[in-house]
Ligand SMILES: *Cc1c(COP(=O)(O)O)cnc(C)c1O
């Protein structure tokens with residue numbers, strides 16, 4: 398291994414720059430950069446390892462207006478590129494003063510990833526997986542999805558001229574079925590939950606020479622989530638917040654936001670400082686939150702039953718690593734009921750004009766709960782991740798979000814109906 402440039406590092410463990418190998422997260426064994434994801438020695442998950450490099454704020458700032466401004470910190474295997482991508486990222490970091498006031502907190506931001514091309518943060522992970530898939534020679538890309546990944550894979554494949562095969566649970570929201578099928582490709586609905594879908598995909602991946610973005614390409618896919626953390630730091634003016642609250646499905650996003658903060662610190666792009674990483678789950682699928690509460694370092698699988706379907710992974714692959722990050726940073730992982738999720742969605746919509754999907758509702762409601770329980774300081778600067786768009790999960794709020802009144806088209810009818818519901822209120 399050649400070390401191109403040595404960066405001064407507080408930990409001495411900087412490992413950022415051009416990808417040079419896959420490395421087992423459990424035993425450290427190294428493997429070539431190809432489409433493998435499990436260690437042959439110990440079955441541990443593989444992660445991309447990098448050679449050290451330098452990157453400056455100026456280089457990043459003068460890069461593309463997308464997540465590819467951080468390309469130097471993302472894994473891209475050698476090979477021919479050149480097919481168009483969707484170029485997600487650089488989504489808004491919205492200062493949420495109204496939400497903060499409503500919750501008695503001081504400084505809150507919403508990292509709003511509903512602004513991505515298919516309206517969720519999954520466009521980021523797909524961008525990195527797809528770039529590597531085509532360099533590795535795959536013509537067909539596939540995935541097991543709780544919904545948003547299906548959208549992102551089908552759309553990115555369409556734009557790149559690749560074939561897509563997407564596997565989802567058959568009980569998904571219409572807003573995720575239609576918004577996948579519209580891009581063409583093969584959409585396979587499975588009578589089973591996500592964990593069944595994922596198991597089937599592991600079998601299909603062993604039989605067919607396809608690039609499964611979250612199976613055999615998972616080490617590359619997972620690194621795409623780091624760009625959420627990079628952007629938060631850059632958009633705060635090259636500094637880290639006191640705390641981040643991430644939704645947790647497999648647990649990957651949460652761990653990669655932490656990784657992004659550590660890398661930026663090691664590279665000297667932000668000042669070193671403590672920060673806390675919190676995780677948010679729906680009670681109806683909360684294996685990681687339950688393990689956190691029980692003081693365990695493993696997750697006991699559950700059968701999901703929640704309106705937050707994008708987070709409904711009962712057997713989360715990165716659960717133990719998410720627990721690690723929350724504990725190491727002084728954060729926590731907590732869960733909220735489906736009713737609280739709906740309250741979280743409407744609270745964010747009514748204070749900030751942001752319509753989050755159920756996963757965003759989980760995060761807002763978890764923030765409120767952590768404040769109430771004293772687990773987050775109301776003076777802390779907190780970034781909430783909204784990872785998806787409420788238009789995809791209309792069913793969650795439809796029962797409580799309906800017309801205020803339905804009337805005949807006459808002024809008298811309006812006058813009477815409006816006054817009836819606004820007695821004592823504003824005219
Ligand atoms: C996939 C997803 C997540 C979480 O993903 P991880 O598997 O934990 O990385 C969060 N929010 C939404 C909307 C998602 O689709």
Ligand SMILES: [Zn+2]
Pocket residue numbers: 421422423424425426436437438439440441
């Ligand atoms: Zn290993």
